[in-house]
Amino acid sequence: MSPEFLLQLTRRLPDISYLREKEDLIPYSFDGTATYQVMPELVVFPTAVDQVVALVKLSAEFQVPIVTRGSGTGLSGGSLPVPGGVVLCLTRMNRILEVDAKNLTLTAEAGAVTLALAEAAEKAGLFYPPDPGSMKISTIGGNVAENSGGLRGLKYGVTRNYVMGLEVVLASGEVIFTGNKCVKDVAGYSLRDLFIGSEGTFGIITKVLLRLIPKPAARRTLLAIFDDMEKAAETVSAIVANGIIPCTLEFLDSVTINCVEDYAKVGLPREAAAILLMETDGHPASVAEEADQMVALATANGATSVKVAQTDAEAAALATARRAAFSALARVAPTTILEDATVPRSELARMIRFIQQTAVRHRLKVGTFGHMGDGNLHPTFLTNERNHEEMERVEIAMKEIFDYAVELGGTITGEHGVGVAKKEFLKGALEGANLELMRRMKQAFDPLGLLNPGKIFDP
Amino acid sequence: MSAHDSLRALDYDVLQQCMHCGMCLPTCPTYDATKLERNSPRGRISLMRSIADGRLEATRTFGEEMYFCLGCLACETACPAGVEYGHLFEVARAEVEKSGELDKPARSVIRGLLLRGLFTRPRLLRLVGRLLWLFQASGLQRLLRALKLTALLPKRYRDLESQAPAALAKFSCDLIRSVEKIGTPRYRVGLLTGCVQDIILSDVNRDTADVLLANGCEVHTPPVQNCCGSLHAHNGEIHSATDLARRLIDSFDLPKLDAIITNAAGCGSHLKTYGRLLADDPGYAAKAAEWSRKLKDIHEWLAEIGVRKPIDNRKSRIENKQVTYHEACHLCHGQKITRQPRDLLRAIPGLDLVELPESTWCCGSAGIYNITQPEMAAKLQERKMNHIRSTGAAVVAAANPGCHLQLVNGARRMDYAVEVRHPISLLAEAYRNEPARG
Numbered sequence: 001m002s003p004e005f006l007l008q009l010t011r012r013l014p015d016i017s018y019l020r021e022k023e024d025l026i027p028y029s030f031d032g033t034a035t036y037q038v039m040p041e042l043v044v045f046p047t048a049v050d051q052v053v054a055l056v057k058l059s060a061e062f063q064v065p066i067v068t069r070g071s072g073t074g075l076s077g078g079s080l081p082v083p084g085g086v087v088l089c090l091t092r093m094n095r096i097l098e099v100d101a102k103n104l105t106l107t108a109e110a111g112a113v114t115l116a117l118a119e120a121a122e123k124a125g126l127f128y129p130p131d132p133g134s135m136k137i138s139t140i141g142g143n144v145a146e147n148s149g150g151l152r153g154l155k156y157g158v159t160r161n162y163v164m165g166l167e168v169v170l171a172s173g174e175v176i177f178t179g180n181k182c183v184k185d186v187a188g189y190s191l192r193d194l195f196i197g198s199e200g201t202f203g204i205i206t207k208v209l210l211r212l213i214p215k216p217a218a219r220r221t222l223l224a225i226f227d228d229m230e231k232a233a234e235t236v237s238a239i240v241a242n243g244i245i246p247c248t249l250e251f252l253d254s255v256t257i258n259c260v261e262d263y264a265k266v267g268l269p270r271e272a273a274a275i276l277l278m279e280t281d282g283h284p285a286s287v288a289e290e291a292d293q294m295v296a297l298a299t300a301n302g303a304t305s306v307k308v309a310q311t312d313a314e315a316a317a318l319a320t321a322r323r324a325a326f327s328a329l330a331r332v333a334p335t336t337i338l339e340d341a342t343v344p345r346s347e348l349a350r351m352i353r354f355i356q357q358t359a360v361r362h363r364l365k366v367g368t369f370g371h372m373g374d375g376n377l378h379p380t381f382l383t384n385e386r387n388h389e390e391m392e393r394v395e396i397a398m399k400e401i402f403d404y405a406v407e408l409g410g411t412i413t414g415e416h417g418v419g420v421a422k423k424e425f426l427k428g429a430l431e432g433a434n435l436e437l438m439r440r441m442k443q444a445f446d447p448l449g450l451l452n453p454g455k456i457f458d459p
Numbered sequence: 460m461s462a463h464d465s466l467r468a469l470d471y472d473v474l475q476q477c478m479h480c481g482m483c484l485p486t487c488p489t490y491d492a493t494k495l496e497r498n499s500p501r502g503r504i505s506l507m508r509s510i511a512d513g514r515l516e517a518t519r520t521f522g523e524e525m526y527f528c529l530g531c532l533a534c535e536t537a538c539p540a541g542v543e544y545g546h547l548f549e550v551a552r553a554e555v556e557k558s559g560e561l562d563k564p565a566r567s568v569i570r571g572l573l574l575r576g577l578f579t580r581p582r583l584l585r586l587v588g589r590l591l592w593l594f595q596a597s598g599l600q601r602l603l604r605a606l607k608l609t610a611l612l613p614k615r616y617r618d619l620e621s622q623a624p625a626a627l628a629k630f631s632c633d634l635i636r637s638v639e640k641i642g643t644p645r646y647r648v649g650l651l652t653g654c655v656q657d658i659i660l661s662d663v664n665r666d667t668a669d670v671l672l673a674n675g676c677e678v679h680t681p682p683v684q685n686c687c688g689s690l691h692a693h694n695g696e697i698h699s700a701t702d703l704a705r706r707l708i709d710s711f712d713l714p715k716l717d718a719i720i721t722n723a724a725g726c727g728s729h730l731k732t733y734g735r736l737l738a739d740d741p742g743y744a745a746k747a748a749e750w751s752r753k754l755k756d757i758h759e760w761l762a763e764i765g766v767r768k769p770i771d772n773r774k775s776r777i778e779n780k781q782v783t784y785h786e787a788c789h790l791c792h793g794q795k796i797t798r799q800p801r802d803l804l805r806a807i808p809g810l811d812l813v814e815l816p817e818s819t820w821c822c823g824s825a826g827i828y829n830i831t832q833p834e835m836a837a838k839l840q841e842r843k844m845n846h847i848r849s850t851g852a853a854v855v856a857a858a859n860p861g862c863h864l865q866l867v868n869g870a871r872r873m874d875y876a877v878e879v880r881h882p883i884s885l886l887a888e889a890y891r892n893e894p895a896r897g
Contacts, residue, residue: 023520024495026509027502032480072496073481091494113485137484330540334475385475 001041001084005062009044012054017045017092028087031072031079032134033421034337035385040067040081045092049167049175049206055088056204057173065450068200070111070139075338076419078146078199082454090141093206099124103181105164106210110141117210126212129156132415133326141205147197149415154373155247155281156213158415160196165209168195168202171446179209194441199417200452202445216281219247220291221315224276224298224306225269229253231302232274233349236372238297239278240345244290248279249373250322253352255359256329256367256380257321263328266321272304276372277322279315325369326380332365333382339398341405342376342414354404355379362393376414403428418456426457463697463736464553466511474511476542477504483534483544488821488839489527497524500534500544507551522555527835529828530693531821532728532792545728545793546735549692556695574696578654579703581685585630588658592626622829622868624659631657632682634665644677646764649711649719651730654686656723656860666887667722667757673890674767681710687721689729692736693826701740704733708746718755722883724859725826727756728793756790757883758799758858769889771808782885783815783852785843785866787859791819800882804856807889813850817842824865836865844869847877856882 009018019025020042030037046052059066068088069079081087090111098107101124108117114135121128131150132138138148144166149158165179179185179192195202226232236249252260252275257268268275276298280290291308298306309315330336343351352368355377359366370377379401381394402412402425412429413422427435435457445451449459462468483500484490490499497506503524509515525548534544555561577584594600631652648671652664664680671678688703690696707730711719721727734751737743755763784801791797797819804812823829823839843866847855855877857863866879 019495021520022515023506023518023524024497026515027496027499027505030479030505032478034478071481071484072479115485134481137481327539327541330478331476334472336478336540384472386471 001064001086002062005058005064006042008058008062009042009055012058013044013051016047016051016055019043028069028072028089029081031069031074031077033075033077033080033419034335036077036080036420038081038083040087041084043087043089045089047092049093049169052088052169052204052206053173053175055086056169056171059086059450060171060173060448063448063450065453066204067452068141068145068204070142071113071134071137073134073138074142074146074419075340075416076146076413076421078417078419078452078455079142080420082452088204090139090206094139096120097207099126099212100181101126104212104214105181106212107207108140108210109207110144110205111139114138114140114143121212122215124212125215127215128162128210128212130159130162132159140208140210144196144205144208145198145200146417147415149371149374149376151250151371152247153371153376153415154249155245160193162211163192163196163208164211166192166195166205167207169204169206171203171448171451175206177207181209197417199419199455201442201455203451216247218284218287219279219281219315220287221248221309221318222278222291222294222298222306223318223321224278224303225272226274226276226302227272227304228302229274229352230349232276232372235276235298235301235303236345236348238301239294240373242293242297244280244293246278246290246294246373247281248277249371250277251275251369251372252321252325253356253368255365256325256369259328259332259367260321260324263331264320264324266324268321269304275321277319322369325367326378329367329369329380329382333384335381335383335385337381337383337394338416339379339381339401340370340376340414340416341379341401341410341412342374343405343408343410345373345375347408347410348372348375348377351377351405351408351410355401358397358400362397364390364393364397366397374414375410399425420455423455423457461739463550463701464557464695466507466517466550466554467513469511469547469550471511473543473547474504474508476540477501477508477538478540479505480539482539483537486533486537488529488531488533489835492835492838498527500538500542503528503551504542504544504547507547510554517554517558517560519560522558522561525551525555526561526831529788529821529823529825529835531788531825533788533819533821536792536795536819546732549695549697552693552695553697554695570694570696574691574694575699578686578690579699581654581683584654584686585658588626588630591623591658592628595625596628622864624655624864624867626658627661629661631661631664631680634661635668635678635680637682638677638679639668639672640677641672645675646717647677647679647715648760649716650678650680651687651719651721651723651726652680652684653721653723653726653860654684656726657684660860660863660881663722663881663884666881666884667720669887669890670757670761670883671720674761674764676764679711679716684710687726687730689726690826692729692732701736704736704747705740705743708733708743708750713746713749713753716753718753718760719750720755720757720760722757722858722881724756724787724790724793725861727754728789730754731794756794756796756858758790758803759794759796761803762799766803766806766886768806769808769886770893772892772894780809780854781811781813781850781852782854782856782880783813783847783850784818784882785815785822785847785855785857785862786819787857787862788819788821788825790858800856800858803886804882807885810885810889813852815850815855816846822862822865822869824859824861826861829865840865840869841873844873844875848873848875852877854878854880854885856880856885858882
């Protein structure tokens with residue numbers, strides 16, 4: 001980074017906060033992704049969109065790459081710095097600007113924390129459903145850029161389904177707002193949708209307009225235990241075939257169940273092959289009816305036990321195992337690699353079995369849990385990044401798992417994004433001209449290649 | 460170079476356990492204040508790991524960062540991967556002290572006098588306590604304050620003077636006999652009286668003995684006990700800490716006791732680590748492991764043995780006395796004890812427990828943090844006092860001497876009348892209020 005760039009930065013943006021010292025930069029050299037680290041040369045904290053514009057223009061002049069980040073919780077290295085680049089941290093643009101109860105929308109700056117938005121919506125009696133695991137600290141800008149998922153995907157969809165409009169600073173320094181508060185809008189290409197999930201490679205999202213929905217009046221929680229993965233999968237199929245769309249359909253495999261027992265001792269049978277945490281929400285009458293049907297279907301499909309929570313406290317107790325799943329796994333080994341291979345729901349049982357067999361074949365410890373309702377699995381590798389021989393086996397196993405997911409009509413990443421971690425798997429996952437079209441789009445949005453370069457695919 | 464004072468000698472797995480997911484950020488009071496990664500647990504761990512990797516030296520900036528951390532351990536509660544931040548933080552501070560990067564003559568003198576001098580010598584500490592009591596009881600303090608002579612002090616020391624705790628007339632050994640029992644006890648326990656606690660809250664120690672007696676415990680209380688060394692371990696004085704640990708272990712007849720009881724959260728959290736602290740000492744490793752196993756916080760112990768619910772005395776009880784509960788960091792985060800003190804308070808007849816918003820957020824006391832980082836400590840104190848005020852409670856219960864003083868000073872600073880009590884003192888009072896039997 002040239003001294004002239006820094007000089008111009010302080011001249012044109014005299015009020016902007018930035019970090020330059022080694023001790024300040026090291027903590028910005030990674031995100032939530034295991035094993036990746038790249039030192040940034042500069043971290044800047046804009047507080048308003050015109051500062052972002054000035055920075056983008058300056059970077060273009062000096063050919064300095066920009067990596068935009070929020071709280072740095074990403075799981076594919078999307079906000080990992082690039083060598084010689086500046087990190088644009090949006091955590092100080094975190095205002096919630098409006099909750100519009102008439103149009104059921106919420107407007108916020110990109111650095112607002114997801115949980116804060118959800119709470120603001122709830123205060124108005126409304127509901128923002130996407131709930132990525134990191135929502136207590138993740139920023140909405142990052143959620144949109146990665147198109148984050150969460151536990152409610154089956155019934156409520158993912159972040160994309162709640163974005164109505166975006167303010168974006170383009171690579172040219174121009175600012176656009178794409179979208180509006182209208183439910184229907186077909187005026188031209190939906191640029192908004194192109195920015196969702198673009199991982200900061202098309203532009204810098206500075207403001208979001210989100211769709212809210214009314215808060216469901218009631219909820220019922222159930223927990224079913226199975227001695228066979230097939231039976232759990234059959235139960236899920238039967239529930240959906242009977243016209244019930246639960247808001248939660250989460251599962252844990254046997255490795256995860258045993259890790260949860262080691263850690264939290266919640267009283268799960270260690271010999272169980274799978275447990276399903278199920279929730280239905282909506283009108284109290286239909287919730288009660290659906291819960292009864294789900295119990296019947298689970299029992300008919302061979303569940304060894306089904307529990308229904310009668311109170312909020314009981315519901316929380318039933319959810320403990322699922323909530324503890326990741327913590328329980330993360331404690332087992334020094335390095336935890338959380339993956340998100342995803343397949344069509346109908347292929348779940350096969351995919352899970354394949355993951356388990358692959359782990360055995362490569363002598364690896366892999367616990368799998370995830371979102372059974374939407375086919376999004378989290379095979380979690382419990383390893384040690386300093387054991388190079390084992391890490392090689394992890395790489396091979398991962399490739400086999402991704403290849404198989406694609407073979408079953410699935411994808412290499414359901415909700416974490418490609419970033420740098422999945423880059424080399426992308427080619428195998430996309431057919432025909434997909435990748436080439438993506439490259440041409442990148443070229444159109446960012447001709448100088450300065451916005452998060454090297455993410456998703458190599459320049 | 461040892462694993463106690465060198466990040467490079469430390470088991471690397473402990474550092475590597477951090478997967479930098481960021482779940483600690485929203486629970487960290489310093490990150491909350493600055494929103495800078497360096498001031499967060501995962502940021503600090505990344506710096507420690509850089510030192511272990513040889514990519515960074517223990518610089519002055521690193522040292523300042525380690526002392527900006529409160530050591531509240533809220534991050535340990537939030538951490539999905541079970542990172543032992545408290546352990547990392549102690550080693551990092553010891554590394555900072557070894558590097559000498561923060562050395563200044565005044566700092567060295569104060570650390571030498573206080574940490575290595577005063578707090579390693581229980582009798583000297585008591586002498587200071589007695590002088591403080593004399594100063595306060597004789598009216599000299601009031602006189603100096605009335606004449607505004609304290610205004611002659613530089614601001615920093617003036618602030619400290621106004622925060623000086625009130626010393627009590629009697630030490631724990633004046634209030635508790637070395638062995639006490641009632642009837643045929645079910646258990647035999649040792650009671651830790653602490654150092655600061657012994658001077659300013661010896662009445663809480665008496666209350667603790669009373670509560671133990673009321674719950675079928677024979678109580679053994681050595682009259683002279685040294686500081687547990689938590690101040691030392693948290694402030695990079697690892698050698699003093701190990702020395703104090705050995706001496707304290709030797710004060711008790713460990714094999715004969717079912718448990719060693721502490722009523723101070725900060726001490727308890729450290730006392731439970733003796734096993735690790737002395738693991739490499741052939742003469743003490745086994746004893747220290749036994750010590751760690753038997754060491755119980757008073758609330759934890761009472762929950763384990765089943766606390767006797769005080770008999771309701773309708774004549775003397777205060778109807779619907781509203782009490783809120785502030786959770787000392789080293790109780791809720793350091794020892795994961797959250798339910799037991801609440802259950803115990805709820806067992807008191809007539810006591811109405813009102814939940815405190817952000818009850819697990821640090822009050823800013825954090826050992827000697829309110830002395831070393833007065834600004835940040837004052838912000839946290841104000842935040843805590845505002846929450847206490849919002850509950851409308853007349854009493855705030857807290858189970859740590861540091862918190863106790865911070866809350867008392869906070870109430871005074873904000874001119875807000877709230878009584879600060881140890882939960883065990885409230886329970887002891889309820890036992891004393893019981894109708895006479897027979």
